Amino acid sequence: MVEVGMAFLSALLGVVFDKMASPRVVHFISKQKSTKKLLKKMEISLRSMNMVLEDAEEKEVTNPNVKMWIDELKEVAYDVEDILDEIATEALRCQLRAEFKLVAGNVRNFISSSCLNPFIHRLEPRIQEVLDRLEHLAKQKDFMGLQVGLGGKQYPERLTTSYVRESDTFGRDEDKKKVIDLLLSFDASGNEMCVIAIVGMGGIGKTTLAQLAYSDSRVKQNFNLKIWFFVSEEFVLPMVEKSIIEAATSLPCPEFKNPEEVRVILKKNLTGKKFLLVLDDVWTEKLDHREFLGQLLEYGARGSKILVTTRNKSVASAMHAIATHHLKLLPKDDCWSLFEKHAFRDGSSINADPKIKEIGTQIVEKCKGLPLAIKAIGNLLWSESNVERWTNILKSNLWNLPMEGTYILPALRLSYNFLPSNLKRCFAYCSIFPKDHIFNKDELVLLWMAEGFLQQSEIETMEEVGNHYFDALVSRSLFQQSSRETNSGFVMHDLVNDLAKSVVRQFGTDSLKKIVKMTRYVSDFDESWGTFQNIEADLLKAKQLRTFLTLKDYVLYWEIKMPRTILCLRVLSLGSMGFRIIKLPDSIGNMKYLRYLDVSFAIFNRLPDSICNLCNLQTLKLSWCSELDRLPRDMWKLINLRHLEIDPTPKLKEEMPIKMGRLNCLQTLSKFIVSKHDSASGSNIGELGKLKNLRGNLVIQKLENVRSADDALNASLKDKGNLEKLVLEWNISPKVLGISESQRGVLENLQPHENLKSLSIKR
Structure with a gap:
């Protein structure tokens, strides 16, 4: 799988170069000559490495030192991306502090005097350390004789003709x-x-x-x-x-x-x-x-x-x-017939050892209806009559490794190599999913967004861009509709899953036990975690994790701590029925890069106020938090928040925090609890009217009178063409409200909002 790993590295470097040129990074360091000079040297060095990738691709097959060089370069590229993310995050935090504390005329002075110098003082040694590593890689490059433009694309030796028996x-x-x-x-x-x-x-x-x-x-x-x-x-x-x-x-x-x-x-x-x-x-x-x-x-x-x-x-x-x-996967009986043709000398298993036939049946099941896989494994076993040999193949991870000469992975390699660069990292990220894992389109798009794989354009949101990427991967047969779910469930064929894992190598894994220093993405697919101390020990093996995703249910109560290694996370997903969090520590506010946080099913009653320091946070999931009774007062500081899922949360009856209208990126807000009065403690219905980008479903609770109902309706529908379902809930009786007249008035107002499919009025 030489080329797919190389293609992933090339895509990673492309993202790094884009981030170096981003306006936020460029503006932030524009007046820091020494930092600007160091970043320029870093870019030049990385581009020189990028120019020899084709030659490295060719030599990696025969030279293990080149493979090690490639992996080290990947690690450096990740570290450079971390530095650039840190610069962008610091620029954002400085901007927010300026907006919150100073008048507009002093913002520029505030940023330069209060933010830049201490941060730059800490940053420059890290950049210098990366430059030293790049210098070392450059010396190795020259020593191994890697040269510009000498390598050529090595495509699988596959030339079809019209002939077939x-x-x-x-x-x-x-x-x-x-x-x-x-x-x-x-x-x-x-x-x-x-x-x-x-x-x-x-x-x-x-x-x-x-x-x-x-x-x-x-x-x-x-x-x-x-x-x-x-x-x-x-x-x-x-x-x-x-x-x-x-x-x-x-x-x-x-x-x-x-x-x-x-x-x-x-x-x-x-x-x-x-x-x-x-x-x-x-x-x-x-x-x-x-x-x-x-x-x-x-x-x-x-x-x-x-x-x-x-x-x-x-x-x-x-x-x-x-x-x-x-073309669909091969039916089960035909899979066996094809396997017989290739695995047994006379094309039949009639005279074969019954034990071998039993093992062969299990091997065929692992091929999941893919003729190419069946032929390859059958040909591999053709000259073998030893039961032990067949057993070893059944129990081995053969399909998880490059299968030289079998054309299974080379066939799929083309599927990856010819992906547009913007899809390569999105697909490779899915290596953290275990085989047969059913994933949801909308959920995966949010994870991609949190990892920075999606860039918003003038005409499309990041979510819309992600939907297009997902559809493109489906159209290329890399994602398939699951037969076990309807509509939203998707899976990757086992061989496609192998492809994704071979792309990221040790940088992503679906097992905590496989974490190494280089690992950036991990999901929890071990059969048993044991104690929290064991989890923490595994997490600490990684240098800088970006995703920690729970996929299975565990009966494990965790008063969560903050291991050093997860402070760099972009994605922290702990939303599981069996994974019950009883407390989030104040130190979660130090996870300044965090963009996705899922603590659904937690049993705490409050979120720490420090969560409002997470200026990069895009998605916050609190569904099924049965004890949650209020949201932090300063939620309005989460200016990048796009999705806030707070339903069902039966004990959440307190009014919305103040200034919710400032969250102008917000698209998902499952319910809005109205403040009774214009108060310093909560948001009135006017704040809802400022949330122009809401879509999907919305429940408005604690309406007190007909006037508040009219205000709620207007605030909900004004400039919100993507809202599909609206529920208005009153605390007063239908008799006092005059519900029938109100409903007629409400329905008359729906004509301009053709996307609104459902309106409910409840007491």
Whole structure:
């Protein structure tokens, strides 16, 4: 998995360079000449490392020292990103202190005099230490002979042809029939594109299915000319053109210097012919490729077809496919038949040792219906008749490791290598999920956002950007809808999970027991934690964790402490029915980078006031905190808070804290408890009117009269086009309120708010 690890490092360095150029960082250090100079040296050094990555990629396979060098460079890149995050956080805190304490005219002086110098004094030695490490890596780079631009991309040696033995395939008869029916129908005329796509994850058998259809006698009879072209990483138009001309003329294609000359030859050889062109393993979505295919179909006779195989639904859309066949995993019985064909000498297990058959059945189950995996493991076992050997393979972590020569991971490697850089880290982050873990789209987007993987644009929120990223990973078959959940549940195939883990290596893990110094992301998938002291000991192994995510329920009460290693966390998720937190310490306010905090199901009645110091906090989850009775007074200081989940919290009946209207980033606020009066202790309904970005569901509680109901309605709906469900709750009787008249008035006001799907009025 050399390349995927290298691709991840390249993506990581890209993020670092972007953060170095961010306005907040640049402005903050603009007057600090020494710091600015150190950061510039750091950038130059990192860019010099980035230039030799291709050569390092090639040499890592044979030189373990190069692999160690790459891992050390990753660690340095993470540390540089931490420094840049610290600068951005300090700039934000200084800005907030200035806004809270000084008049606007003195803000600039306040920032420079009160914040910058002490912070810079602490920061510069850390930057110098990173520079020393980079200098050491530069010396190693030169010693190992890594050079600029000498390495080349090493793609898997996979070159498909149209030939396949039908006796080698199982369970695809129905799929074959459907694809052939598509090829023999949908006769197009005029300029209509007649492209058909086979879509599915890597290794599922798209090429095999295309080969079966291509070789079928009915298809042969239907088309005058058939061309097979393997596209893979690059859609090179001249190569496709050359292949078509050679297939049409049965002669070697001469070299053409003029592209127009090629078009003339193509038109001459395709005109009047009903052709079938198979483009196997297409990745690109460029407009000129679609136009090229349309031109070919115009040359050919009516009924000509182009069959595309791809892992990405968006490729099928980009090609304007008129029909798409989504290839599913192989059924259980056919998995076994395929395994028999490859694992036993005569292609049958009839005469095999019963113990071996039993073990083989379990091995096939681990392959989870992926034909490529079944073939690879079967071929690995073909010459083995020793029960112990089969048992060792069953119990080993073979599928968790690079499987050289089997093409399982190389096939999936392309899925990662050809992801846009903005998706690489999002996908790699999912290495912390254990196999078969069901994850939620909205939840994962919030985690990505907390880790800084999503950048808001002028037209899209970070959440909307994250939704697009998620959909892109689904379209590339890296995420799949779970059969055990409806709508929102997704999983990664085991081999895709292996891919993610191989990308991050020791920097991410789904087990506390696997934490090492370099680990940045971890989830708790150990069967038993034991005592809190054991958890703390494991956490302290890491140098600077960024994510600590609980995924399982444990009956464990934790009066939480703050181990040094988790002060750097961006994500702290302790929301579990079995993981009961009885207290959050005041020191949580020192977690200045924290952007995501989930303490759902906790049994404390108060949050520490220090939580209001977390200026980076974006998501705070307090659902099912059965004893929580009030929120901290200074919540308004959490100016980056976007999602506040406080429902159900049955004992939370105190009015909202003061100045809630200042949280202008807030999108999720499950309930708002109205203050009876304009007071210094709580927020009145006017503060709700300032929260312009609210969406989803909102419950407004403790309304006292008809006037407050009208105010609540206006505050809830004004400039809130994304609000979908609204519940108004009164403390007075329906008789006093005159509920029917009020409801009629309320419903009349709903006309401009077409997204509002539900309104409830309760006593």
